[in-house]
Amino acid sequence: MSAEEEKTMAIHQVMDRMAAVQHKSQAFVDRINRQESLTQNQIMLLFQLRLTGKLNITDISERFVITPGAASSMCDRLEEAALIERVRTKEDRRVVNIILTEQGERRILDLFDRFATAELDKIADTLSKIQILMDEIIE
Structure with missing residues (x-):
């Protein structure tokens, strides 16, 4: 795998993890806000x-x-x-x-x-x- 492909893969992983953390954070707020x-x-x-x-x-x-x-x-x-x-x-x-x-x-x-x-x-x-x-x- 080339250096450019490795970087592209690393960028993809960072974006994926950021989206997952944001989603889980929102889900947590939704959980505490369930009946509000x-x-x-x-x-x-x-x-x-x-x-x-x-x-x-x-x-x-x-x-x-x-x-x-x-x-x-x-x-x-x-x-x-x-x-x-x-x-x-x-x-x-x-x-x-x-x-x-x-x-x-x-x-x-x-x-x-x-x-x-x-x-x-x-x-x-x-x-x-x-x-x-x-x-x-x-x-």
Whole structure:
């Protein structure tokens, strides 16, 4: 096999594995979202808010690679469901942060109720390994 054919095969394998990881990641979010009415992006936004404490519309649009208008619409739906709220900062009333409500916090925890702690630990360990490998590739 020539060097060019080997490289073509390697490229194919990388694309195939990336697609498989993306598919499995989406399947996992679908699994935790099985009985929910939220979209994957809405769930991921709730996760991001739980991890960061707050985000503004610009942060959300950059993290999700969507327009500020689309980020605002996503927040509108979550606000209507009482999962998030918009809070103006005291320093600059023009700045609006998005935070989780208590109901949003409970909703996130409820998503993971069907998993045992040992299973969650295994999932976190596996995702950590993937993250380390991806960090090595990106750097």
